[in-house]
Amino acid sequence: MSIRNDIVVRDMSNSILKNAWAGGLDLAQVSKIDLNGDNKEDLFIFDRADNSISTFLYSGNANSFEYSYAPEYIDSFPDTLQSWVLLVDYNNDGYKDIWTGTDDSRIRVYKNTMGQTGKLGFSLAVNKILSKYFPTLTLELYSSRIDVPGIIDVDNDGDLDFLTWDVLGGIIEFHKNVAVDSGWGLDTLPFLMQSSCFGHFHEGGTSCQAFLNDAPCGAGQINPNDIDDFRLKYEQADILGTRAHSGSTILALDLNADQKKDLIIGDVSCNDVYALNNAGTMQIADFDTAYLHFPQYDTPVNIPIFVATFYADINGDGKRDLIAAPNVTGGNENQTGVWYYKNTNTDASPVFNFQQEAFLQDQMIELGGNSTPTLFDFNHDGLMDMVIGNYGVYDSGAATPKTTLFLYQNMGTASKPEFKLVNPDMAGLGLNPNFALLEYVTPTMGDLDGDGDMDMLFGERFGKIYHYENTAPSGSNAVFTYVTDNYQGIDVGDHSAPHLYDLDGDLDLDLLVGNKSGLIKYFENQGTAQSANFVLMDDTLGGINIDNYPGQTFSDGYAKPFVIDYDQDSIDELLVGTQMGQVFIYEDLTSNPNVNFTYVGDLFDWDFGGFSAPCGAIIENNTQPTYIVGNARGGVNMLGETPLLGIQNGPKVASNQIKLFPNPANERVLVEYNRQTGKGRPEAFLSNLLGQVLMHSDFQGNTAAFELKDLQPGIYLVTVKDDGQVLTDKLIVH
Numbered sequence: 001m002s003i004r005n006d007i008v009v010r011d012m013s014n015s016i017l018k019n020a021w022a023g024g025l026d027l028a029q030v031s032k033i034d035l036n037g038d039n040k041e042d043l044f045i046f047d048r049a050d051n052s053i054s055t056f057l058y059s060g061n062a063n064s065f066e067y068s069y070a071p072e073y074i075d076s077f078p079d080t081l082q083s084w085v086l087l088v089d090y091n092n093d094g095y096k097d098i099w100t101g102t103d104d105s106r107i108r109v110y111k112n113t114m115g116q117t118g119k120l121g122f123s124l125a126v127n128k129i130l131s132k133y134f135p136t137l138t139l140e141l142y143s144s145r146i147d148v149p150g151i152i153d154v155d156n157d158g159d160l161d162f163l164t165w166d167v168l169g170g171i172i173e174f175h176k177n178v179a180v181d182s183g184w185g186l187d188t189l190p191f192l193m194q195s196s197c198f199g200h201f202h203e204g205g206t207s208c209q210a211f212l213n214d215a216p217c218g219a220g221q222i223n224p225n226d227i228d229d230f231r232l233k234y235e236q237a238d239i240l241g242t243r244a245h246s247g248s249t250i251l252a253l254d255l256n257a258d259q260k261k262d263l264i265i266g267d268v269s270c271n272d273v274y275a276l277n278n279a280g281t282m283q284i285a286d287f288d289t290a291y292l293h294f295p296q297y298d299t300p301v302n303i304p305i306f307v308a309t310f311y312a313d314i315n316g317d318g319k320r321d322l323i324a325a326p327n328v329t330g331g332n333e334n335q336t337g338v339w340y341y342k343n344t345n346t347d348a349s350p351v352f353n354f355q356q357e358a359f360l361q362d363q364m365i366e367l368g369g370n371s372t373p374t375l376f377d378f379n380h381d382g383l384m385d386m387v388i389g390n391y392g393v394y395d396s397g398a399a400t401p402k403t404t405l406f407l408y409q410n411m412g413t414a415s416k417p418e419f420k421l422v423n424p425d426m427a428g429l430g431l432n433p434n435f436a437l438l439e440y441v442t443p444t445m446g447d448l449d450g451d452g453d454m455d456m457l458f459g460e461r462f463g464k465i466y467h468y469e470n471t472a473p474s475g476s477n478a479v480f481t482y483v484t485d486n487y488q489g490i491d492v493g494d495h496s497a498p499h500l501y502d503l504d505g506d507l508d509l510d511l512l513v514g515n516k517s518g519l520i521k522y523f524e525n526q527g528t529a530q531s532a533n534f535v536l537m538d539d540t541l542g543g544i545n546i547d548n549y550p551g552q553t554f555s556d557g558y559a560k561p562f563v564i565d566y567d568q569d570s571i572d573e574l575l576v577g578t579q580m581g582q583v584f585i586y587e588d589l590t591s592n593p594n595v596n597f598t599y600v601g602d603l604f605d606w607d608f609g610g611f612s613a614p615c616g617a618i619i620e621n622n623t624q625p626t627y628i629v630g631n632a633r634g635g636v637n638m639l640g641e642t643p644l645l646g647i648q649n650g651p652k653v654a655s656n657q658i659k660l661f662p663n664p665a666n667e668r669v670l671v672e673y674n675r676q677t678g679k680g681r682p683e684a685f686l687s688n689l690l691g692q693v694l695m696h697s698d699f700q701g702n703t704a705a706f707e708l709k710d711l712q713p714g715i716y717l718v719t720v721k722d723d724g725q726v727l728t729d730k731l732i733v734h
Contacts, residue, residue, distance in 0.1 A: 002604040003071040004626075004638045007619075009365060009408065010420040019363045020419075022054060022069040023609065024635020026369065028325040028338050028360075029148065030310040031087035033096040033112075035073045035120055041313065043067050044077075045360075046085035049329055049369075050581060050610025050632040053077050056360070062317030067360065071637075076120040078110055079607065083145035088152075090125075090160050091186040098122055105145045107162075109189065129162075131175045131191035141175055141191060142167055146268075148308045148327065150252035153177075154261050155282050159186055163198060163250050163263075172250065172263075174198040174285070199263070199276060199287040203248060208270035210290045249273075249308040249327055253320075257349035261285065264294060266307035268328065273301050273309055295322075295341070299354035303337050304394065314359075319343040322352045323359065333394045334368045334401070334634060336361060364635050367406055368393035371630030372497070372560070375617040376445040376454045376690065379477045382715035382732065383410040384619040384689055386419055387426060389441035389458060390634060403438045404430040405458075410619070414715065417619050427456070427468055427480040442560065442613065446500030446509045446692065450530030452712045456480050457487060459496030463515060475713055488534050492521050497560040497577075497613070502693055504591040508532070509692070514576070518546030518557020524591065542586060542597030546578045563589070564616045564625055566603075570685075570719050570726040575603060577612035583629060603627065604639050618689045618717070657727060658720055664732035666713075671697070671704040673720050682722035686731070689715060708733050 009020035026049035032041040035055055043056040053074050056067035083101030090097050095112035102108055107129040110122040131141040143149045143164040150163035159177040166173050176194035179186055201210045247268030255262040260278040275294040280286030293300040301307055301324045308327040311320045322341035326332035340359040341352035356362070365371075370391035378385035386408040392401025407426040412418030429435050443458040449469065456468040465487040468480035490496075490513065497514035504510060504524060511523040511534045522541040527533030546557030560577030566585060567573065574586040574597060583603035588595070603614060610632035616625040627639040659672040671684045684704035686695040694711070697704040706718075711733050719728045 002606060002639050004640055005069045005071075007626075007638060008412070008418040010411075010418070012421050012424070014420070017363050017365065018066065019056070019069040019360065020365050021636060021638040022056075022071075022360075022364045023052070023631055023637050024364055024366045024371065024633035025054070025325075025338055025361050026050075026334050026633040027308075027327055027329065027332070028323075029085055029308065030312055030323045030325070030338075031085070031096065032312045033087050034114075035070065035076075037114065037118065037120070040316070042070070042073075043312075043314075044087055046081060047609065047633055048082075048084060048327070051082045052581070052607070052609030052631070052633065053081065058316060060316065062315045065315045073120060076122070078122055078124075080108075084143075084148045086148075086151055088160060090189065092158075097125070099151055101143055101145045102128075103145060105142055106140050107143055107149075111187075125187070126189055129189055129191065131162075131193055133193045144169070144247070146247045146328070148249040148251075148266075150250035150263070152252045152261060154252065154285075156259060157181065161194075162191060163252055165248050165250070166196070169248060170203040171196070172198040172201075195284070199278065199280070199285040201276065201287045201290075203265070203267060208267055208272065208274070209292060210265065210274060210276060210287070212287055212290060247306060247328065249306075251309040251311055253311050253350070254348065255350065257346070263287070264309050266309060266327065268306040271302050271304050271307065273307050273324065295352045295354075298341070298352060301339065303339060304333050304396070305331050314340060315342065319345075319347040320350065322350070329369075331394075335366055335393045337394075365408075366635055368401060368634040370440055370611050370613075370632055371634050371636055372440075372442040372613040373628045373630050373636055374443050374445055374615045375619065375628065376478075377688075377714055378407065378409060380453075380475050380712050380714055381410075382713070383412065383414065383417065384617045385410045386628065387443055387445075388630065388636065389443045390630075391440050393634075398436065400437055400439060402430050403435070403441050405441060405443060415620065427482070432482075440495055442495075442497040444498045444500050445690070447529070448500075448509065448532045450528070452710055454478060457498045457500065457511075459492075459498050459513065461495060463491050463493045463496045465490045465496055465498055465513070490523065490534065490536075492519075493517060495558055497558075499561045499563065500692075501563040501572075503563075503589065505693075507693065507696060510534070510591070512541060512561045512563070514559030514561050516558055517555045518544075518548070518559050518578075519555075520544050520559050520561050520576070522591065522593075537591065538593040541593075542574065542589070542595075544574075544576060544586065544597060546576060546584070548579055558611055560613045562614045562616065564690075566616075566625075568624065568726075568728075570721055570728070573600075575614045575616070577614050577629070579611055581608045581610045581612050581631070582606075583608065583612050583614045603629070606637075606639070608637060609633060658718075658729055660718055660729055660731055664734045665708055666734050667707070667709055669706050669708060669718075669731060671699075671706070671718055671720065673699060673702055673704070673722070675702065675722065680723045682720055685719045685721070687717050687719065689717065 029046045035042040045054040055073040057070045085100045087096040098110035109126040111125040113121045129141045154161040159179045162175040174195040175191040249266040251264040263276040266273045275291040276287040277289040279288040306328040310323040314321040324339040326337045336358035338359040343350040345351035367390045372389040375384045388406045392403040395402040404425040407423040408419040409422045439461040445454040448455040453470045467483040467487040471481045472479040492515040494516035500509045508529040520541040522538040523534035524537045548556045558579040562575045576584045586597035588598045613630035616627040657674040684697045716731045
């Protein structure tokens, strides 16, 4: 499996983040399912922020339980899930099935095939569920893609029914499953609308409350004379899409052991939820009491904004607990918004006691939204450290999220890296009142002034580039000092994503900048390694256009470039993060504006969810890079080193053909190459761990040399290229 979770990460209190590399959570929808066939239910989370999936294996007991990130099960789920996802067993075979929404607000169901195959998997059972709204009117069952519906056996007759808000919102429809009544098998999913106003109530719009037994709901029974009104409503819904519906969530459960289904409701304009008591019957609900600010007997839910709730046995004690989480992006609590309430009573009559916010999020690298990592040696110890920018972390006292740069210092060794969060606001962005509206920070590191240390550029929402110079003394921890927020007048439109890299091979850093339109602009350094002067040479580098709307007059790509020798053949490839969540790989890089790069595949053939932001470097005691990719949810994934889609490693020279001496060195190093075959002239290159070439040397006979006096202490790579053959070895400079 390419996704890794084995490198230790600690928070500022020195606690280990158990699921550090799990990718973060934002709009989490929580279900339980047995992932590995051990008859213990594990955790499945669908995140509607970017339609991503996370899977966690359960271990422990009710008093001490843990969930371990298990990405190897993600591919077992369909890659078409969207809008909302609930795992509920519809055919009573003991295996949880998938119910999910669609972009056009319909319902799709996938059957769990583990019972037949012994391995987790799903097959499409129903592409679009139909319901008989009237005896003469059958329609596709409508469930707004922005809502969360209720899927439960409402009338206790043995099959699953469906509760959904009507197309205009505010009133719940009860669609009864008539499989049992009709004598059909549970594998069928026939529905009819039993009630057009379930529970005789309607929502209060923006007032975050319910109106009980009040117009326009009435008794809620079906009137055949209403058929024309229904046709009109649904015709309008097809035209307007979901715009006619503001958004609400439903959790149906029995709160008081009377076998009648009560409700917990969240609304798009509210930070809390309310509960409704069902005083009717199992067939005809009648809500007589609304409990605002639920659970009013404990710590009420208070999560900005539009809350959804989920009913699942989190701690494994046989009693279902309550999870609350935000259900919409923009203004939501994006770092600590998943709340866990333990059921301290019985499963038949639950009592929910607040346990914690940031459930699972507190065990991850979780930085709010749109995380953008990069790697560099912060303290000149030869180990790669990690800096992560972001869209921002929710701040209740501000109009926009708080955007900072998070510094994770590598406290480990060359053979065993270990990261620790040492500064949640490196460079002080969050302290600068002039940066109150700063969002979507995307950093890149490189030596822009030839003093041997890494300076910083970062992009932001409005397309410009910020410049921070590293003003620390030689060999000291980096100190980034603000220079300008309009670096060299560069403006790429929206969402600039810069990357420093020597594209034209003249041994100074050029600048590649991705943008919202899905393009990468190439700025050639026409200055020097000591004084960069970036000049726009190509608006569409490599012919790349990450277009999420093909055929339209606009694009929405959010291209994020990063160059690295992906296949270890000493020829660099371009990685491009995308809004869709993949990381595209391109070969045949050149600064020639008339040549298109060659697309060769996706990074590890993995979907990172949305707004992927790749980086990579050698962080362990080998010459293979590790990749770290940010995403829309504010977390990061770490990946291993398996080549993809036929991209092959280049031929390697035997290890006894190259020698570095002295090694370690501090002034000069000689590279001795014992050439055995080859027709061309060998060349030697010295680069940092980011893969940036710092020096070039030709061989005189069997020997090349590098002068090291201007290099900072640390670990470097020496590479010899000769007639398609390649050898790389590490050099320690002290």
